[in-house]
Amino acid sequence: xxxxxxxxxxxxxxxxxxxxxxxxxxxxxxxxxxxxxxxxxxxxxxxxxxxxxxxxxxxxxxxxxxxxxxxxxxxxxxxxxxxxxxxxxxxxxxxxxxxxxxxxxxxxxxxxxxxxxxxxxxxxxxxxxxxxxxxxxxxxxxxxxxxxxxxxxxxxxxxxxxxxxxxxxxxxxxxxxxxxxxxxxxxxxxxxxxxxxxxxxxxxxxxxxxxxxxxxxxxxxxxxxxxxxxxxxxxxxxxxxxxxxxxxxxxxxxxxxxxxxxxxxxxxxxxxxxxxxxxxxxxxxxxxxxxxxxxxxxxxxxxxxxxxxxxxxxxxxxxxxxxxxxxxxxxxxxxxxxxxxxxxxxxxxxxxxxxxxxxxxxxxxxxxxxxxxxxxxxxxxxxxxxxxxxxxxxxxxxxxxxxxxxx
Amino acid sequence: xxxxxxxxxxxxxxxxxxxxxxxxxxxxxxxxxxxxxxxxxxxxxxxxxxxxxxxxxxxxxxxxxxxxxxxxxxxxxxxxxxxxxxxxxxxxxxxxxxxxxxxxxxxxxxxxxxxxxxxxxxxxxxxxxxxxxxxxxxxxxxxxxxxxxxxxxxxxxxxxxxxxxxxxxxxxxxxxxxxxxxxxxxxxxxxxxxxxxxxxxxxxxxxxxxxxxxxxxxxxxxxxxxxxxxxxxxxxxxxxxxxxxxxxxxxxxxxxxxxxxxxxxxxxxxxxxxxxxxxxxxxxxxxxxxxxxxxxxxxxxxxxxxxxxxxxxxxxxxxxxxxxxxxxxxxxxxxxxxxxxxxxxxxxx
Numbered sequence: 001x002x003x004x005x006x007x008x009x010x011x012x013x014x015x016x017x018x019x020x021x022x023x024x025x026x027x028x029x030x031x032x033x034x035x036x037x038x039x040x041x042x043x044x045x046x047x048x049x050x051x052x053x054x055x056x057x058x059x060x061x062x063x064x065x066x067x068x069x070x071x072x073x074x075x076x077x078x079x080x081x082x083x084x085x086x087x088x089x090x091x092x093x094x095x096x097x098x099x100x101x102x103x104x105x106x107x108x109x110x111x112x113x114x115x116x117x118x119x120x121x122x123x124x125x126x127x128x129x130x131x132x133x134x135x136x137x138x139x140x141x142x143x144x145x146x147x148x149x150x151x152x153x154x155x156x157x158x159x160x161x162x163x164x165x166x167x168x169x170x171x172x173x174x175x176x177x178x179x180x181x182x183x184x185x186x187x188x189x190x191x192x193x194x195x196x197x198x199x200x201x202x203x204x205x206x207x208x209x210x211x212x213x214x215x216x217x218x219x220x221x222x223x224x225x226x227x228x229x230x231x232x233x234x235x236x237x238x239x240x241x242x243x244x245x246x247x248x249x250x251x252x253x254x255x256x257x258x259x260x261x262x263x264x265x266x267x268x269x270x271x272x273x274x275x276x277x278x279x280x281x282x283x284x285x286x287x288x289x290x291x292x293x294x295x296x297x298x299x300x301x302x303x304x305x306x307x308x309x310x311x312x313x314x315x316x317x318x319x320x321x322x323x324x325x326x327x328x329x330x331x332x333x334x335x336x337x338x339x340x341x342x343x344x345x346x347x348x349x350x351x352x353x354x355x356x357x358x359x360x361x362x363x364x365x366x367x368x369x370x371x372x373x374x375x376x377x378x379x380x381x382x383x384x385x386x387x388x389x390x391x392x393x394x395x396x397x398x399x400x401x402x403x404x405x406x407x
Numbered sequence: 408x409x410x411x412x413x414x415x416x417x418x419x420x421x422x423x424x425x426x427x428x429x430x431x432x433x434x435x436x437x438x439x440x441x442x443x444x445x446x447x448x449x450x451x452x453x454x455x456x457x458x459x460x461x462x463x464x465x466x467x468x469x470x471x472x473x474x475x476x477x478x479x480x481x482x483x484x485x486x487x488x489x490x491x492x493x494x495x496x497x498x499x500x501x502x503x504x505x506x507x508x509x510x511x512x513x514x515x516x517x518x519x520x521x522x523x524x525x526x527x528x529x530x531x532x533x534x535x536x537x538x539x540x541x542x543x544x545x546x547x548x549x550x551x552x553x554x555x556x557x558x559x560x561x562x563x564x565x566x567x568x569x570x571x572x573x574x575x576x577x578x579x580x581x582x583x584x585x586x587x588x589x590x591x592x593x594x595x596x597x598x599x600x601x602x603x604x605x606x607x608x609x610x611x612x613x614x615x616x617x618x619x620x621x622x623x624x625x626x627x628x629x630x631x632x633x634x635x636x637x638x639x640x641x642x643x644x645x646x647x648x649x650x651x652x653x654x655x656x657x658x659x660x661x662x663x664x665x666x667x668x669x670x671x672x673x674x675x676x677x678x679x680x681x682x683x684x685x686x687x688x689x690x691x692x693x694x695x696x697x698x699x700x701x702x703x704x705x706x707x708x709x710x711x712x713x714x715x716x717x718x719x720x721x722x723x724x725x726x727x728x729x730x731x732x733x734x735x736x737x738x739x740x741x742x743x744x745x746x747x748x749x750x751x752x753x754x755x756x
Contacts, residue, residue, distance in 0.1 A: 096751060235751045278700065279745050281688045282719060286469040292451035293444050293476060302451045306689040 013159045017119060018135045019150040026149070027084050028112035030401050031074045035109050038143055039065040045133050055126045057099050064387065065106055073110075073389055076397060083401040085112030087171030092163070092185055093117065094177040097235075098124035103387045104174055105150075111400035114149040116166055121154060157184075164188045172197065172400060197399060199392050202240035202351035203322050206231070206381060207339065209357045210250035210258045219258075224356070225265035227382025231354060233274050234385065237327050240392075241352040241377070241384045244325050245332045247342045249358075255335060263309065270308045270329060280328035281307040287330055288312070322349035340366060346374035351392060354381045411706060413512060416520045416678035417734050423679060428462045430706045431682075431714060435465055438712035441480035445712040448472065463684060463692055467702055467715045473501035473661050481506050481710045492549035492660035503661055506710040513664030513707055517556050520678050523734075524654065524668040525560065525620070531586045532561035533579075535595030535604045537568040549660035550596055553625060556663070557594055572603045583614065590618050596625035597655070601633075601640065609647040616650050624656035624666075628744060637673070657741055661713045665705035667739075672731050674738035681705045683737055685724050686717065695724050698742055719745045 046052050046062035053059065063069070074080065089108040093101035101117050108115040119127055131152060138147035155162045167173060167188040175185050178201045186196065206228070232242045248255045270276075288302050291312055300315040310330040317334055318324070324332045336342045339358065343366050353375045355363060363378050376393035379386065389396045410426045420426065436456050438445045445468070452466035472478065479486060481504075488510060490503040505513075534554055541551045558564050565582055569575055582591075593616070595604065600623050608614050621644060627635070635643075641653045657675050658666040665681035677683050685699040686692060693699040701722040704715045721742045730738040 238751055276688055277746070278688050278721070279719075279747055281690060282469055282471075282700065282717065282745065285717065286471045286475075288451065289448045289468050289472045290475050292448045296447045296451075299451060306691075308689070 009159055010161055013155045014162055015154045017152040017154055018131045019138065019152050020148055021151065023088060023114040023116060023151050024148050025088055025114055027087065028149075030077065030083055030085060030111045030397070031070075031080060032112060034143070034146065035112070036067065036070050036074075038137060038146055039070060039106065039109070040067045041137055041143075042133060043067075045136070046129075052129065055129070058126045058129065061099050061102055064103075070110065073397070076389065077401070078398060079403055082406065083403050085114075086400055086402050088114045088116065088169055089172045089174060089400065090166045090170035091115060091117045091174045092176060092181065093120060094181070095120045095122060095157075097239075098126040099130065100176055101127075101152075102130055104176065107174070107389065107396050107400060109146075109150070111397060113172070113400060116151045116153065116169070119152055119154045121156060157181075160184070160188070167194075170194055175199065195399070197394055197396070199240070201349070202392065203325055203349050204241050204243045204352040204354070204384065205245045205247060205321075205342075205346065205350055205375075206243035206354040206356070207247045207249065207342065207358060207363075208258075208355070208381075209339075210248060210254045211357070212251075212254070214357045215254055215258070219261075221261045221265040222269070224381065225262065225269050227380075228262075228266060229269050229273070230382055231384035232331075233270060233329055236280075237329060239385055243331075243352075243354055243384065245321060245334060247334050247336050249336055249339060252335065259333075263305070263311065267305050267309055274308070274329070276308065276328060283328060284310045284326075284330050287326060317345055320347065321345055322347055339363065343367065343370060343374065348373035350374050352377045352379060352384055354379055354384050356381045411679050413515045413680070414519060416516070416680060417523050417676075417736065418679070419735055420679060424462075427679070427682060427706065428460075431462060431465060431704055432459055434706065434708070434714045435460075437709075438480045438714070442478050442712050444476045444478045445480070462682060462704065465715060467704075467717055468712070470501070470659065470661055470716045470718050472716070473503060473713065474499040477502055477504070478713075479504040479711050486710065487545070489546045490549060490552055490660060490663065491546055501661060503663070503713060504711045509708060509710040512709070514556065514559075516664040516678075516680050516707055517666055518559055520666055520668065520680070521557070521560070524670070525592075525622070528590075529560055529562040530590050530592050531563045531582070532558070532565065532592045532594055533582050534564060534566045535568065535593065535599045536566060537570050537572060538566040539570050549663075550599075550625065552660065552663055553596070554594070557622065560592060568599075568603055572599075574603070574607055579614065583616070588618065590620070591616070593619060593621045593650075595623055597623045597627055597640075598625070598629035601630055601635065605644055605648065609643070614648070616648055619650050620652040620654060621650055622654050622656070624658060626657075631744075637669075659703055659718060661716065662703055662705040662708065664707045665703075670730060670732035670734060670738070672738075674725060674730055674732070674740060676730065676732075676734050676738050677736045679736070680707060683722070683724065683739060685722055685739075690717075693724075695726055698723050700745065701741070721745055 043062045043066045046058055091101060091104040091108065093104055098120060101119055105115055105117055137143050163185060167190050170190055171193065172195050173190065174197045175182050176199045182198045182200055235242055284307055288310060291299060295318055298314050298316055298318050299312055301313045303311040308329060312332045314332055314334050353363060355378065360378055367375050411420060411430060439449050439454065439456050448468055449466055454466045485506045486504045487507055488505040490505060492501040536550065536554060540548060541554055565578060567574055567578055600621065637655055644653055645651050655669040656666050665678065667675035667677055669675055682704040684692060684702040686702055687699045698721055700717055701720040702717045708714045722739050723742060724737050724739040727737045728735050
C-alpha cells in the first residue's frame with residue numbers, strides 16, 4: 001500500500017457498483033413518465049420479494065416511491081411545465097445509514113438529473129439488494145437511457161482525490177453526513193454555478209400537550225409508545241429528526257400521571273424490540289455523569305430504567321437547548337407553561353418538532369412569527385423519520401430544477 | 408484505620424468481604440464529602456450518604472469521567488503527581504490526582520501483590536521502552552507509572568529502546584552477556600514488547616533468553632488490529648525467543664496499585680485490596696462464567712474518587728477461592744474491550 005501512487009490508490013479504491021462510469025449530462029424534464037415508471041417498477045420488485053421483509057427500511061423506501069405517492073408529490077412542484085433538470089448531481093451519503101443514498105437518488109432521478117452516488121462503504125445487505133434490482137432494471141431496454149444518467153460508486157472517503165474530481169463535474173452536490181463531512185467536501189472546488197445542498201448536524205424536539213381534554217379520552221399508550229419508538233430507537237436516537245427533548249405542556253399532576261403510563265408502555269416495547277448494544281449502557285451512564293456536573297443546577301432528577309431508557313428531568317432550562325443530546329434512548333424532559341415559552345428558546349440547530357395533541361397550525365403560526373431561525377419541520381409523533389422532498393429547510397424539488405422563464 | 412493490612416494481599420482475612428465493603432462505603436462517603444464533582448454525580452445517581460450499601464448496590468461512575476473532569480478529594484496543593492492515561496477509547500486523557508499518601512499505598516500494594524507472583528528478589532531488568540517516558544515531571548503517563556512501580560524489582564534497570572523506539576543492539580548484547588545464567592526480567596507494555604521487541608527479534612537467531620521472565624501489561628488495545636490472543640502471545644514468544652515464562656497483568660491506571668496478576672493457570676486474581684464485578688447491559692450482576700462489563704473496586708484511591716467505577720473492558724469471572732493456583736479471591740479473564748457501536752443515524756461518524 002505504501003508505495004502506491006495516488007492514481008493507483010484511486011483505481012484500487014474506486015468501485016463502480018452499478019450504472020455507467022461516466023454519466024451523460026442530458027437535460028430532462030422533471031417527473032417525466034420514464035422515471036415515474038422506473039420507480040414504480042423498483043417499488044414492485046422490492047415489495048414482491050418476501051425475503052425483503054426482513055429489511056423494514058427497504059420496505060418503507062419501496063412504499064415511498066410507489067406511483068400514487070410520486071404523483072401526489074408531483075403536484076407540489078411549482079410551474080412543472082416550464083422546468084428542466086439542473087445537470088449532474090454528486091450525492092455524498094452517510095456511511096452509517098444503509099438507504100440514505102436511495103432517497104437522495106430519488107430526489108435526483110425524479111427531477112430529471114444525472115446522478116453520481118457515493119454508496120456507504122460498509123456492505124449493507126439492503127444496499128446490495130437495491131443495486132441488484134437497479135442493475136436488473138437498467139438492463140431492460142425501456143430503462144436503458146436511465147442507466148446512462150446514473151453512476152453508483154463506492155470509495156474510501158480518505159481518498160480525497162476522488163471527491164475532488166467528482167466535485168468538479170457536479171452542478172449540484174448533495175452532502176449528507178453532518179458537519180465534518182460537509183467541511184471536508186466543501187474544501188474542493190466546483191464549477192462556478194454549482195450549488196451545494198448540505199445536511200448539517202441538527203437536533204429535534206417533541207412537544208406533548210397534556211391538557212384536560214386528552215385525559216378524558218381513552219389514550220392508547222401502546223400505540224403512542226410505538227410511534228415514539230419509531231421516531232427514536234429505530235435509529236439509536238441518532239437521526240437528526242429524532243427528538244432528544246420532550247416538552248410537556250399542562251398541569252403538573254396531569255403530566256406526571258400521563259408520563260407514568262407513557263414511559264411504562266415505552267419500556268415494555270424497548271425491552272421487547274430494541275437490540276441494545278453493550279456500549280449503550282456505558283454511554284448512558286457516562287452521559288448521566290457528565291450531565292450531573294454540567295447541568296447540576298438544572299436537573300431535578302435522573303431516572304434510569306435498567307439502562308434501557310434514561311430520563312433527565314429538568315427543573316429549568318439551560319441556555320442552549322441544542323446541546324442536550326442523548327443516544328440509545330436518553331431523553332431530557334422539560335415542563336413548560338406554554339408552547340410560546342419553549343419555542344422562544346429554540347435555535348437554528350433544531351430541525352423537527354414532533355407534536356402530540358396540539359393544533360399543528362398553532363405551532364406553525366408561532367414559528368412563522370418567531371423572528372429567528374428554529375425548526376424546519378412540524379410532524380405528528382411517529383413521523384419523525386419520514387423522508388420528504390421538503391427536508392431540512394430545503395425545497396428539494398425546486399432547488400434541483402431550473403425554470404426557463406418566458407414573457 | 409484501615410482494616411485490611413497492605414502486607415497481606417492473598418492471606419485469608421476474617422470477615423474480609425464485610426471489611427472490604429465497609430472500607431468502600433467509608434471511601435464513597437469520604438469522596439462524596441470531599442470532591443464536589445463526585446458529589447454532583449453521586450447525588451444524581453441517588454446516593455444517600457447515611458445509608459450503608461452492599462458492595463454491588465453502591466453507585467459507581469464510568470471510567471470516562473476521569474477524562475471529562477478533574478476530580479480530586481484533597482486540596483490541589485497536596486497533589487504531587489498527576490497521572491495521565493489514554494487507557495480508554497478516545498483522544499482525551501484520564502487525569503488521576505495523587506497525593507503522597509495515595510501514591511505510597513499504591514506502591515506498597517503493588518509491591519506486596521507482585522511479591523506473591525514473582526518473589527521478592529531483585530533481578531536485572533530490561534525495560535522495553537525508551538528512557539524518555541520516565542522523565543521527571545509532575546505529570547506522568549501510565550507507562551511511566553508502571554515502569555517506576557516495577558523498578559523496585561530491578562537490580563539493574565536498563566532501557567532497551569531509543570527515542571524512536573528502536574532497539575539498541577549494543578545494550579541488548581551487553582544485557583544478555585552480562586546476565587547469562589542469572590534470572591532476568593523483561594518488562595514493558597504489551598504492545599511495546601510485541602511490536603518493538605518480539606517482532607524485531609523473531610527472525611534473528613542471535614538472541615536467546617534463558618532463565619527469563621517477561622512481565623507485561625497495559626492492555627491489548629493497540630494490538631487489536633493484529634488480533635493476537637494472550638495464548639498466541641505466549642506461544643509465539645516461546646517459539647521464537649525461547650522464553651516460556653510470560654506473565655500478563657491487568658490493571659487500570661485509574662486504580663494503580665491494586666493490580667491483577669495472571670497466575671500459572673492463566674487467570675487474573677484479585678487481591679484483598681480490590682474486588683471485581685461483572686455486569687450485563689442492564690448492570691445486573693453476571694454469574695460466574697458469563698461475559699460482561701468489568702467493574703473494579705479498590706481500597707487504595709484516597710486523593711481522588713477512583714475507588715469504584717465501571718470500565719469498558721469485557722471479562723468473565725470463573726470462580727472464587729478455588730483456583731488451582733491456590734490463591735484466594737476471584738479469578739477471571741479479560742475477553743476484550745466493548746465494541747463501540749456503529750450508530751444508526753445521519754451523522755457520518
